[in-house]
Amino acid sequence: MRIALKTPALWLGLLFVTLLTGMPGLSPVFGWAFPRVRPAVFDRAGFVELFLSHLGLVAAASTAAALAGVAAAVFATRPAGRDFRTIAALLAAAGQTFPPAAVLALAVPALGFGARPTVVALFVYGLLPVVENAIAGIEGVPEGLREAAQGMGMTPWQVLRRVELPLAAPVILAGVRVSVTVAIGTATIGSTVGALTLGTPIFDGLAGNKLPYVLQGAVLVALFAVVTDLLFAVLARRLQPADRR
Template structure:
């Protein structure tokens, strides 16, 4: 019974989240004590469901782009012809961690305007480092006997990469993607400061109007999404590790 408890808790969180973003008025009695002077308890300047989906879409697009670039760089610098580009690649992926998200947004807005684009740039830059470092670690710590067997079987470099290296590296790369997604989920909220449609809109509206109910519901939705997505990606990571015969950590 105890083994099922975490799964039941996650299912309960998922159901509560779905109900809240689709029918938030049901929770008004719980949030009303946090308001003053007749202020609304439920965010009323847009749809929570729409904002949640737009928030997730922004994170997804940025993560996919960061994954493609980071994994490609890791592959490049682990080939004999690309080893010399490792310092440059590390410098590039560290850019997002060097500048705070607000600074990236401030620099991106004059170039691409307000809206989702500067937020995507910030999330893309922030998501590169964990994916790149995990991919690099995975590709440089592959079992030597497996690689020798692949060479002995007459595989070309491309075949070894696609059929041996990337499949064996997948669990570790997924770990980097998981970290990147969680970082992006939280960071995306600041995108609303430059007119991006994210859940940060709810939090900012609450701060401006001194309405803790808005701040709480925006923060709780982001937190629930982070927990559920983290757990989901962790499960995929464990599945990939088992398929590769690496076991679950």
């Protein structure tokens, strides 16, 4: 079962790296299929460079969103923050109905063009699924376990770190996974506000009517997202308690 899950992540990952580095080598193929577009492969920036920039944006925003989201959920599930639980859950649910493209576009007037509005939009948007899942995960910890831990003399901090967070980890990870998937997609649209991502060839291609650029960008973006999701699936399987594997 684990091999069956690992294999697609592995071979799709290899395919992604190969395409990322070898796209210029496919130039004759694209040149034959689209004789009117020259150069046949997008060359305003290297694909590896685009990928690293895309990855950097997603990693920075998602890491911050995961940490802040879990912190907010921990606060909302403590006695002192219980008053804010409803509004935190409400904000997380309502915020996710905002179209990502709109969030991104609205971050521009406040922050200007470039990578900054993209990172901020990714962060704000990525926060929501993490908060939602972390609240659900922590609240899903059976009350009996919490009381048993307290009965063993654990401090509230120890209960949180040794009981609640480990048990909530799979649900929290599912939230982070959604958050990262959305971040990869939203960062792609970030190209329209001046961020350098694998979406850049797509938008250059759409604007200049150059179909091969659209294809090159789209295939790489799709593989990037799918491979990342498959890696999360492997991680989720590791976190699952042994008896439920």
